[in-house]
Amino acid sequence: MTGDIVLAAKFIGAGLSMIGALGAGIGIGLSVQGALNGMARNPDAYGNLLTNMILGIAFSEAIAIYCLVVAFLMLFVL
Amino acid sequence: MEKTRKWRWGVHRWFVLLFIILGIIGVKFFPPVQPHIQVAAEKLSETPLFTIPGIGPIYLVNTFTSMLVSMLVIILIAYAVKRAIGKGDLVPAGIAGAVEMLIEVMYNLTENTTGAKWAKKVFPWFATIMIVVLVANIVKLLPGFETVGLLHHSEKGYAIKELFSGVATVLPQEGAYVVTPFFRAQATDLNFTLSLALISVIMTQVIGLQAQGLGYFSKFFNTRNLFTKPFFGAMDFLVGLLETISEFAKILSFTFRLFGNMFAGVVLLALIGVMLPVFMPSFVMLFEVFIGLIQAFVFGMLTMVFMSMATRGHGGEEHAAEH
Numbered sequence: 001m002t003g004d005i006v007l008a009a010k011f012i013g014a015g016l017s018m019i020g021a022l023g024a025g026i027g028i029g030l031s032v033q034g035a036l037n038g039m040a041r042n043p044d045a046y047g048n049l050l051t052n053m054i055l056g057i058a059f060s061e062a063i064a065i066y067c068l069v070v071a072f073l074m075l076f077v078l
Numbered sequence: 079m080e081k082t083r084k085w086r087w088g089v090h091r092w093f094v095l096l097f098i099i100l101g102i103i104g105v106k107f108f109p110p111v112q113p114h115i116q117v118a119a120e121k122l123s124e125t126p127l128f129t130i131p132g133i134g135p136i137y138l139v140n141t142f143t144s145m146l147v148s149m150l151v152i153i154l155i156a157y158a159v160k161r162a163i164g165k166g167d168l169v170p171a172g173i174a175g176a177v178e179m180l181i182e183v184m185y186n187l188t189e190n191t192t193g194a195k196w197a198k199k200v201f202p203w204f205a206t207i208m209i210v211v212l213v214a215n216i217v218k219l220l221p222g223f224e225t226v227g228l229l230h231h232s233e234k235g236y237a238i239k240e241l242f243s244g245v246a247t248v249l250p251q252e253g254a255y256v257v258t259p260f261f262r263a264q265a266t267d268l269n270f271t272l273s274l275a276l277i278s279v280i281m282t283q284v285i286g287l288q289a290q291g292l293g294y295f296s297k298f299f300n301t302r303n304l305f306t307k308p309f310f311g312a313m314d315f316l317v318g319l320l321e322t323i324s325e326f327a328k329i330l331s332f333t334f335r336l337f338g339n340m341f342a343g344v345v346l347l348a349l350i351g352v353m354l355p356v357f358m359p360s361f362v363m364l365f366e367v368f369i370g371l372i373q374a375f376v377f378g379m380l381t382m383v384f385m386s387m388a389t390r391g392h393g394g395e396e397h398a399a400e401h
Contacts, residue, residue, distance in 0.1 A: 054375065065342075
């Protein structure tokens, strides 16, 4: 019984930790929106904007990856 | 070189159909089994290879063997490029041409970001990290990775069926065996990503020191205005402390970005392979190629950007003089 409760708590905790991906999703969406606006106004800046966009995405994606790592730790290590 | 190749769509689609049918037959006879997933790299040897005093026993793990494979791939590419250069062609073909294109793109990117003066210093780190991570992420998609391995005893394992002497396959019933694969994606080992992150961050400090001398440390311990303007000076000092913390956060974010992406890929591939074993894993593999490319690019690019930020002072005087 206690083992089942611990298992359930593990799964609930892993699910809860992935809520943090919400913020990263919003952040990535905003940065892509900004880059696409820039590309539409100034198509010559396409390459420059693309690399910077990918960099910004990597930064905000890292937050979601932290959540993912915490979820993995709960599921497979603890 | 100028030969045009005809697109053989008519033959290729039958190959695709053949592989789908083969996949269905294979799944019928050898149903997929959900692999045992663990974060730390699995040990291939029961006894430690050697023991380092103070650190502990060192085992032969399966990420190490796949590192040997990716090192072999890099060395072979380097050998091919060396031979092609030795021929003295002005326009190298084949692998050498592809590598030349990659290097040229990376060098131009570095030059645009750091300026011509520091590009020669920064470029080797950027290119090395990017090539190592790229090869490591592409090599893990080879067949045999994470599927072929040794059988180990385990309480929560699966039953096995002997195919022929010494070779067995795992069945989806309860049993006493679990597979320890020979090869596992390199970036799913925290040691690999952590060491790359440490190299990147420490070399950023070294390049900053080379560029600005001891003045580089005024970014971290900013006492420039502390005595003339006490309030804003104290604020600057606190900002400097935050910069120090963010250097350590860089190590963490480098480490967990690569590790998290690659480990998520492994888990996704394993779960999709169990749930939809025939057609879907191909698309996930394609997605993994894309993710591996993006992550290699991001790791190298971030290193390069941090290094170029370290070569420039935050005062802005030299920066204004450049233009």
